[in-house]
């Protein structure tokens with residue numbers, strides 16, 4: 001993993017916009033009084049969604065909101081690689097380079113970025129449209145190698161598949177997420193050889209009807225208990 005530190009050049013200030021502040025308040029309210037520090041990760045995420053990256057003023061503002069030492073917020077921001085500590089391109093292509101993806105060809109994905117975008121790991125295109133970053137295990141090893149763009153995963157990539165994906169992103173398209181080879185989720189590549197039938201979902205529970213029946217049974221039992229004995 002590359003070193004994780006805030007960028008040298010920082011904006012002068014940070015404030016959540018009204019929409020993000022409303023979301024932040026909703027998140028903080030989920031935790032008991034005195035435990036608002038538990039909201040630090042979602043608030044860092046909101047700051048990044050607003051600004052594109054986590055700035056020093058954002059760290060300080062979140063610390064103030066959550067009544068935490070700024071260092072505690074910074075520790076979280078620098079630990080988790082999903083937080084960008086420097087500005088990124090409009091489209092930030094994160095390549096998983098952990099062991100499963102590396103064994104399955106993440107170096108070819110890096111090569112595709114060099115060929116299609118002209119940039120390598122940790123770099124951005126001069127127009128600011130694309131940047132390439134490293135991702136620690138994305139938790140989708142079974143479909144390695146994996147690339148994350150925004151909130152989406154693109155899986156089962158190779159040199160050609162990654163090239164096609166980047167071409168589509170350059171055209172401003174939003175390719176279908178998941179496996180680029182078209183396999184169903186993490187089903188075996190090619191046709192499944194076991195469990196070949198689609199599972200039948202269990203019948204839907206009618207909770208409203210069950211509640212009505214329960215209340216009726218309760219009322220009947222109470223009426224029976226209150227009835228004079230013969």
Ligand code: FES
Pocket residue numbers: 096097098099100101102136137138139140141142144145146
């Ligand atoms: S190693 Fe890449 S998703 Fe796990």
